[in-house]
Amino acid sequence: MKYLQSKYTIILFLGLISLIPITGCSSDGGGNDGQSDTPSNLVITADIVGTSTANPNGDGSGLVHFNVSADNATSYKVLIEGQTINTTSGVFSYTFTLSGVNTYTIHASAYKGSKFISTSINITVYVVSSVVWSDEFNTDGAPDSSKWSYETGTGDNGWGNNELQYYTNRPENVKVENGVLKITARKENYSGSNYTSARIVTRDKYSVKYGKIEMRAKLPAGGGTWPALWMLGNNLSAVGWPACGEIDIMEHVGNDLNKIHGTLHYPNHFGGNGVSGSVVVPGVTTSFHLYTLKWNASYLKFYVDNQLFHTFNNNSETPFNDPFFFIFNCAIGGNFGGAVDPNFTSATLEVDYVRVFN
Known part of the structure; x- marks a missing residue:
């Protein structure tokens, strides 16, 4: 049912600024003071609550505990379902809500100043329908x-x-x-x-x-x-x-x-x-x-x-x-x-x- 008005505003949707670079790349932010200041060895782990042999994708709660870590990093940004999570510790939890068994791509970047490294993982989560x-x-x-x-x-x-x-x-x-x-x-x-x-x-x-x-x-x-x-x-x-x-x-x-x-x-x-x-x-x-x-x-x-x-x-x-x-x-x-x-x-x-x- 088309909703027409005599005047309307078209919004330019801006992407997330400086959020997630291309997977696997890194940057020195234009500086030239050596690779020792750039984060390295970025790892994402995901613990899906309630996983078992009978429930390989979790117990249906949708709750997942994440741990993001990297050498020489001072902060992290994680993109999940279009939402950006900022964390200094790299430890946080997220609850998926879409019912059924769904696969999600989790993007993460580790930062020290303007220098970063990025990666991603895929996880499959079961959420009981209600x-x-x-x-x-x-x-x-x-x-x-x-x-x-x-x-x-x-x-x-x-x-x-x-x-x-x-x-x-x-x-x-x-x-x-x-x-x-x-x-x-x-x-x-x-x-x-x-x-x-x-x-x-x-x-x-x-x-x-x-x-x-x-x-x-x-x-x-x-x-x-x-x-x-x-x-x-x-x-x-x-x-x-x-x-x-x-x-x-x-x-x-x-x-x-x-x-x-x-x-x-x-x-x-x-x-x-x-x-x-x-x-x-x-x-x-x-x-x-x-x-x-x-x-x-x-x-x-x-x-x-x-x-x-x-x-x-x-x-x-x-x-x-x-x-x-x-x-x-x-x-x-x-x-x-x-x-x-x-x-x-x-x-x-x-x-x-x-x-x-x-």
């Missing part, structure tokens, strides 16, 4: 106000895209019923618009950085419907769109039945130039399907019913290394939704649950 946040939509009525708020109005409020609906907070457009969130788009005259629908967000209530996100949903049918389960960066107000980043976990267009899109928008890749993948899944409007995002510092992977259909290689220069909040909505028409079927009267996006795993 839910850290969810909404099961088990209480009838309005969506849980501790988790969700409404964005109401038309595209004039900032989201644009030439959509035709007016977003309301009425139960006719959004409610929880029989264990399911229902967002219903309706053909009706309302506040100058010919259609109504709803758009709910977790902004300022919940956001997530990395992990596995699952949503089980049944999509609305009808030409012109444009349901989306997606995310925007928490820093939207500060930097604008697309600098904040956008993660479209699931988009569907009724005029292109059963084709599911997973898309990323960010500077130089927004609007029709987003980085996208798609897959055809029969029956998305007649039965529930599982939409999943796996996200870490190295990649974002998009799945439908556990089938991988799109992979994006993440890096420190993208905005996808900061917290994002959720948006669930069903638009009508617009740049992506297209022409509305003249026989359209109403259609409902149903969400059984959303779950965030470590």
Whole structure:
């Protein structure tokens, strides 16, 4: 669901300054006072907690104890999952949180003044999967106000895209019923618009950085419907769109039945130039399907019913290394939704649950 504004700020993402040189190289910082002052014999050791014959990659806690050492070094910098750890002792612990068995490259540099030496190792860590946040939509009525708020109005409020609906907070457009969130788009005259629908967000209530996100949903049918389960960066107000980043976990267009899109928008890749993948899944409007995002510092992977259909290689220069909040909505028409079927009267996006795993 592309988020357009009349003005936006494109942020130049600067790399970490003087962080990790090329693996295995060293530098004398431009000086000429001999190699004795340059660190040498750099070694990284990693003790994965709970390793055994039965659990070669750890006990599932994700906790790893590191020891970085080098001759003649006074400080160290270690890069793990896009985060820089500064240490003078070289001894520290780090907890990996992405569930499953994953391999990570650990980069380390040993410094004395401006002189350094660098190396890296790969480790494989097991983290047991657990839910850290969810909404099961088990209480009838309005969506849980501790988790969700409404964005109401038309595209004039900032989201644009030439959509035709007016977003309301009425139960006719959004409610929880029989264990399911229902967002219903309706053909009706309302506040100058010919259609109504709803758009709910977790902004300022919940956001997530990395992990596995699952949503089980049944999509609305009808030409012109444009349901989306997606995310925007928490820093939207500060930097604008697309600098904040956008993660479209699931988009569907009724005029292109059963084709599911997973898309990323960010500077130089927004609007029709987003980085996208798609897959055809029969029956998305007649039965529930599982939409999943796996996200870490190295990649974002998009799945439908556990089938991988799109992979994006993440890096420190993208905005996808900061917290994002959720948006669930069903638009009508617009740049992506297209022409509305003249026989359209109403259609409902149903969400059984959303779950965030470590």
